[in-house]
Amino acid sequence: MILHIDMDAFFAAVEQRDNPALKNKPVIVSGNSKRSVVSTASYEARVFGIHSAMPVFQAKQKCDHLIIVPGNMKKYAATSKKIMKILSHFSPLVEQVSIDEAYVDIKGCERLFGSPEDIACEIKKSVFTQLSLTSSIGIAPIKFLSKIASDMNKPDGLTIITKSQVKEFIRNLPIQKVPGIGKTAMKQMQTLQIKTLGDVKKFPLGILIKKFGKMGHRLLELSDGIDASTVKTNYTRKSISSETTLSKDISDFEGIKQMILDRSQSVGRTLRKKDLVTKNIFIKLKFSDFSQTTRSKKLPTSICSSSAIFKEALALFKEIQLKKKVRLVGVGVTALKDKNAPTQLQLMPLKDKLNKQWESVDFAVDSISEKFGDSIIKKAALSKTSRGRQNDE
Numbered sequence: 001m002i003l004h005i006d007m008d009a010f011f012a013a014v015e016q017r018d019n020p021a022l023k024n025k026p027v028i029v030s031g032n033s034k035r036s037v038v039s040t041a042s043y044e045a046r047v048f049g050i051h052s053a054m055p056v057f058q059a060k061q062k063c064d065h066l067i068i069v070p071g072n073m074k075k076y077a078a079t080s081k082k083i084m085k086i087l088s089h090f091s092p093l094v095e096q097v098s099i100d101e102a103y104v105d106i107k108g109c110e111r112l113f114g115s116p117e118d119i120a121c122e123i124k125k126s127v128f129t130q131l132s133l134t135s136s137i138g139i140a141p142i143k144f145l146s147k148i149a150s151d152m153n154k155p156d157g158l159t160i161i162t163k164s165q166v167k168e169f170i171r172n173l174p175i176q177k178v179p180g181i182g183k184t185a186m187k188q189m190q191t192l193q194i195k196t197l198g199d200v201k202k203f204p205l206g207i208l209i210k211k212f213g214k215m216g217h218r219l220l221e222l223s224d225g226i227d228a229s230t231v232k233t234n235y236t237r238k239s240i241s242s243e244t245t246l247s248k249d250i251s252d253f254e255g256i257k258q259m260i261l262d263r264s265q266s267v268g269r270t271l272r273k274k275d276l277v278t279k280n281i282f283i284k285l286k287f288s289d290f291s292q293t294t295r296s297k298k299l300p301t302s303i304c305s306s307s308a309i310f311k312e313a314l315a316l317f318k319e320i321q322l323k324k325k326v327r328l329v330g331v332g333v334t335a336l337k338d339k340n341a342p343t344q345l346q347l348m349p350l351k352d353k354l355n356k357q358w359e360s361v362d363f364a365v366d367s368i369s370e371k372f373g374d375s376i377i378k379k380a381a382l383s384k385t386s387r388g389r390q391n392d393e
């Protein structure tokens, strides 16, 4: 069973919690300029027909005593962290999908915490007692249904779709509730007279693909109650790093450069193995007197090739003025993302194309190393036996 938790009017609820003057009042969190839109509306504001993404001037027209609160992202992020920590207490498989939303795979947690319903109640209780915030939870045997379920009895809801209810539920599920159906797809649905997910089954795959592209295939699967996506914990993995403590402190540029290359390859390989990409590189140097320094850089595009990591790490190294001998070299990456996670489409610049080419070389090297051991393929610069103790995290 998969559980989906979604906080109720998250930003607004946090503000109402922290400021008694806002309790039970119509509150929106948003900017207060002409072009601002509602980020979150409290349930009291929703009664007036105010919802997120609505222009603020329009919200004001709907409710003349509306209270507008500027957002405090730092506070929301810190609260979000606490929520995720509570979830990780119940299961190691937690996938955070937004600041106030997460999937939890609760398979195997029953013995510890009871039935899925018991687990959901416990989570809601923990979140409420620790953070004074209400949440809504959906549970279903299929991932996309758990998200739909969490939305069904908001706020403070708990909805369970059991295995035996799935078929019936899908047959009657309004098609606009299916995640990923945009405005264009909705128009097609109307012309085909598809009103529920069950209606999709009336059409052969060929027609669905013709009308909806790739989505056609997924739609047919979903209508059969098949959702191959699982709860991915990659999002919670924060960083990958690899360090070498040198057997002898060194100060020569070439020697350190080689260590950086070596560590970059190790980090790149771990990234690719886990199907992750990175947008943030850092290096760490420890000196002979045990002092240390780090440098990091945000990248414009996601990468996972060892060469790209090395190039960035080396540039960071060049920023550091070497005054003492180096005893430890570390390379790491943060801001990790699932490689296959949807990203905004963009034209691929030449640099990206080169990265892509290097990536395919990397994958070939990875698979050979996997088969024959690490030492068989190394970059020419590393052909000397590596010196020192390595430490991968």
Ligand SMILES: [Mg+2]
Pocket: 006, 007, 008, 009, 010, 100
């Ligand atoms: Mg929410």
